[in-house]
Amino acid sequence: MTYLSVQNLSVRIKGGGPLLRSVSLDVAAGHVHGLVGESGAGKSMIGRAILGILPKAVEVVSGAILLDGVDLLALPPAQRRVRVGASCALIPQDPLTALNPSRRIGRQMTDRLVDILGWTRGDAEARALALLAEVQITDPARVLRQYPHELSGGMRQRILIASAFAAEPKLIVADEPTTALDVTVQKQILKLIAGMQVRHGTALLFVTHDLGVVSKVCQSLSVLYAGKVVETAEVRAFFAAPQHPYSAALLAATPKYTDPDAGLHPVPDAVIAAVRAEVGHD
Amino acid sequence: MALLRTILLRLVTTAVTLLGVAVIVFVVIRVVPGNPIAMMLPPGATGEDIARLTALYGLDKSILQQFLIWGAGVLQGDFGTSITARQPVLAMVLARLPATLELSTFALLMAVLAGGAAALTGTRLRETKVEGGIDIAGGMALSVPDFLWGLVLILLFGVLVPVFHISGRVTPSLDLPFITNFYLFESLVRLRLDLTLDLVSHMFLPALSLAIPLAAIIAQLLKQSLKETMHLDYVTLARTQGYSEASVIWREALPNAVLPTLTLVGVQFTFLIGGTVIIERVFSYEGLGNMAIDAVINRDLPLIQGIVILFAVLFTGVNLVVDLMYATLNPRLRHG
Amino acid sequence: MADGRAQVRRRAGLRLWLAGGWLALLVLVAIFAPLLAPKDPLEQDLFAGRLPPFWLTGGALLGTDSLGRDVLSRIIYGSRIALTVAIVSGVITCLIGAGLGLLAGFWRGWVDVLVSRFIDIWMAFPPVLFSILLIAVIGPGLFSIIIAIVVIDWTRFARVVRAEAMAQGAMDYVASARVAGRGRMGTMLREILPNVLPIIVVLLTLEMGIAVIVEAILSFVNLSISTDDPTWGGMISEGRASIHQAWWVLVFPLVTLFLTVLSFSQLGEGLKDRFDPVLR
């Protein structure tokens, strides 16, 4: 069951060169799809196109973005916004800049549930408390009253993850969600996202430049190079035998995975194992 | 704790500045070559008369003595007696202060509303012709001071299309039931909206002349910080949550853009208060500024002193309030 | 991007030319006032009071004021006073303010403490009230106006130049000049001054516009030169009083003043853009 289907999407700088060239990729409902490529390849641009937040200087040239069978690009902007807001969410790259410094955490988590989705304030607050507990934040009631600058980067990323899952979206785009964090925190956050994804059954488009992470979290992946998808594959098949030379090179550059059999686990077993490990350790 | 220290420090510097103002005004006025007493007496007055009056006003003592006497009086709320009106300066000044306060507050309100609206519109329609138009209008508004805008407005809306009053604070023939001099405020409280209307139609043009430059500054600054904020990640995140562009600007960008604008608006508001002096003259508005000019023309030393000090208190007071507002509004400082 | 900048520069260029053109015209008018003025600006003719401008019936030139004096001639002669005040007070203010700012910003120490404290105190005065107060103390007249402007406005230069000199003083080229054996005074005049000069020129242009306004305001409240002398502010004051009977007494000097003040500030802003390295 394909939930998101990007079809032949081309994007360019207005009056300038192409950024994405006829990109196609599918994300099945409840599955994790990795999007890999070096910095500047256009990974974030794909995520932005899906969520309707392309920079002003950038425009879609052609293609379709089907969300649950409906082409988002064919919708009027207001309808598209409502549709995306209700069924998708973003886990951003940099937790330090993704929270509004002048508003309390509680309001930032609950406002959109009340304003956009029509929840009552009480329901929204209860939901925020439950989610903060789920992302293993101690004393959630206190955190709701705090301002972003009072919290560490890891804490803030947990809050953003909780926020993303708040309205039970069908699809989450995670744009390098651990890149900006300390190495020690990265692993915890990764486990957290994987565990949440399994528990909530959300489809996840996982953007990263790290094949190691893909092998742990994803079921399938697309390799992006200079705005073009050079290979799409199941994770197991990909790590066994990458088809495209660029993929092979990328894989060769990721030291741990040069031997196709070493350290690989079938997915989603790996995710489940990760969740188990997480519960067992913490 | 840090907040308390900031407040105390600001109070001390404010006091030093005010003392400096008092000294300078006092000295400047007393190096005046002409004898104000001679000027206020009829032409036939004898030298003896002049000497008697000079002694009465304490002008025969040394400047230092005069300052100490005056300072001691001020600390007890006694600012001396006006030479021309022969009334206590404090009472005269306080009677006029409400008119000036209402005028400048009204002007500030206009400037904030107009400037804020222009900034929000310019941000919503950024990189379009509308934003360009707002920029050009703002540049124009800032090129010319309030004095000239006042005269232009008199021509446009007082003479060409006479929709507003161009002189005075209130129509003289009206029966005023007020017990304070805050006419506008009191008319609202008493629900005498007919009087409110009359007061506003007198106040509108002078307030607008004062507001035009400030509105332009607010528009420029606020739009700039709004536009900077619009690129930030939390704004983008709000967009993915289904908020419209307008509500993203209003909810996410505005609260953060207001803070840097606030400090500068505070300084600019003191300029606006300073501008009331000449604008009240242009519109024959019976406020403190108009009285100040009369006092200067009549060389009414005690009155001039009182008014200048009061203006300085207003100036430094506004700066103080803005600093404190900044400290309390900024969550970083509040919980630092 | 490149297009946008070219456009900005072209618009800035046009702005500079228009403003400069008007001011140049004004200078010529002031110099040749006796040749250009159709009438004696002081000559009264009570039988020809409040004549309308030429295109209305019974009108002559740009009309006359209540004493029958010719509005056009008074505007022409008024430009002499306006420009004298602008140039003389602008230059003196600039020399004193920029000098103190330079000393405070580069020399620091007690000079800086003193200058900064004075700037703070000056900021607590309403400038218009301050100038009126000064005029009242030293008495009306052209000379007093110039003194008042200098005394009040030196902080405009001092503030900006001080900050700029401080910024420049922290740069490497200053250190290397010192290492190369230049004295402090030499460094200040040869290294720092040329770099803050563009800003000083911009401030000077803006200050001239301010001086014109201050002169007009003081004439408006009858504290400038004698009320007979032709000043734009004085004419505006009279025009304001008789606005319902003779609008032309207000309108023509007001338009002249407006254009002049606008030109000075546009020239200043235009120069600022020119000097701004980002736009170059």
Ligand SMILES: Nc1ncnc2c1ncn2[C@@H]1O[C@H](COP(=O)(O)OP(=O)(O)O)[C@@H](O)[C@H]1O
């Ligand atoms: N606001 C923008 N305007 C124009 N080009 C942009 C903008 N943001 C990114 N780009 C360009 O788009 C390309 C893809 O960027 P991005 O999707 O952020 O790469 P990635 O996420 O893979 O590192 C890069 O070449 C980048 O220079």
Ligand SMILES: [Mg+2]
């Ligand atoms: Mg990216």
